[in-house]
Amino acid sequence: MDWISTYMEYTEGSPTPDCFRLWSAIGALSAAMERRVWVVTNRGPQFANLYILLVSPPGVGKTVAISPAQRLLQRAGKFVAAPDNVTGASLVDALNAAKKIITRPDGKGVIEYSCFYIFADELGVFMSSHDLSFLSLLTKFYDNPDSYRETRRHSLKEPIDIINPTVTFLAGTQPGFLSAVLPEVAWTQGLTGRLIMIYANKCPNLSIFEKYDPREALEKRLVAGLAKIANLYGQCSWANDAVEEFVNWEAAGFTPVPDHPKLEYYCNRRGRLFAVRLAMISAISRGSDFVIGKEDVIRAKSWLLEAEASMPFIFRDMVYRSDVDVINEVLSYVLREYATSRKPVHESVILSFLQKKTLADKADKILSLMERSGQLVRYAGTETYVPKPKAFDAPV
Helix, strand or coil: CCHHHHHHHHCCCCCCCHHHHHHHHHHHHHHHHCCCEEEEECCEEEECCCEEEEECCCCCCHHHHHHHHHHHHHHHCCCCECCCCCCHHHHHHHHHHCEEEEECCCCCCEEEEEEEEEEECCHHHHCCCCCHHHHHHHHHHHCCCCEEEECCCCCCCCCEEEECEEEEEEEEECHHHHHHHCCHHHHHCCHHHHEEEEECCCCCCCCCCCCCCCCHHHHHHHHHHHHHHCCCCEEEEECHHHHHHHHHHHHCCCCCCCCCHHHHHHHCCHHHHHHHHHHHHHHHHCCCCCEECHHHHHHHHHHHHHHHHHHHHHHHHHCCCCHHHHHHHHHHHHHHHHHHHCCCEEHHHHHHHHCCCCCHHHHHHHHHHHHHCCCEEECCCCCEEEECCCCCCCCC
């Protein structure tokens, strides 16, 4: 059984985008693998924990996507969930309390680690805006340090010393809250370079009267699969064809590479870190006995590239304002361009500017509205525009 494929079948027909269902499944497996499965690269051991953020306007189905994954982890009964609402300090306390000690399969001693998963369908409910201490701690725990030590001031308690902390994160948020919770400076710091952001702006058009199928048989198989993964412990190896596939992509520069400025620090990790972790998750999903195959590298690559294709829309929606504001910006832009060149501005140039300021399906409508209202005038039957005549004379 491929766990992720079975999960997609289990949640088929849910009122949430396919990409949200897929990455919720990936997040569940990431949480289930904890710190018990790893792969070694030139950066040292890499574990499977990921930070995944589902981003969409309200009502698109973030909660619907995350809830089944969370329910399956809870039903498996072997994994620790973070509290519903935390600060930086309470995050450390909760992780310190999530200590696990397991016996090595070879019987040679025990392994100690502290691990939990954070699943939050609304990031704004889970954490406060601009809680920089919380964000810095998430950054620290993502990299799976050997220990985390903290001395509490104003307390008689012993210092906290967490051995092998690991956190998996899956949350939903709206672009507007994302711009509020992450100040501009955060995009040049650590956490945003560790987030895999999944964007969707539309929910499948499903009738509310379609028959609900709980798919209990599939749910039992998925829970049993998670319980089995909870007992895994060991290092993954690479099949020869997987190494070849990965090295070829690496030699090509992990293309295509996202070029949005806010993704600069994300791009530093996408190939040698995210793709490696995703390939490991794919291998465990299909029960490969700790061997990463060529198909896992291909699948990890496809997951990543599909997600990256829509990431720039997140930043567009983060700066979205009212249509009036957008219209005023477009008019100012065309006035500046015309004042500089004294030539009409081509429609494609205006649309390109519009698509950075509003939703793609609204760009044509706003341009049409500006033409009908006389704010922009089509020049001599061409596909170019000049500002309204009161602003400038027509070009020669």
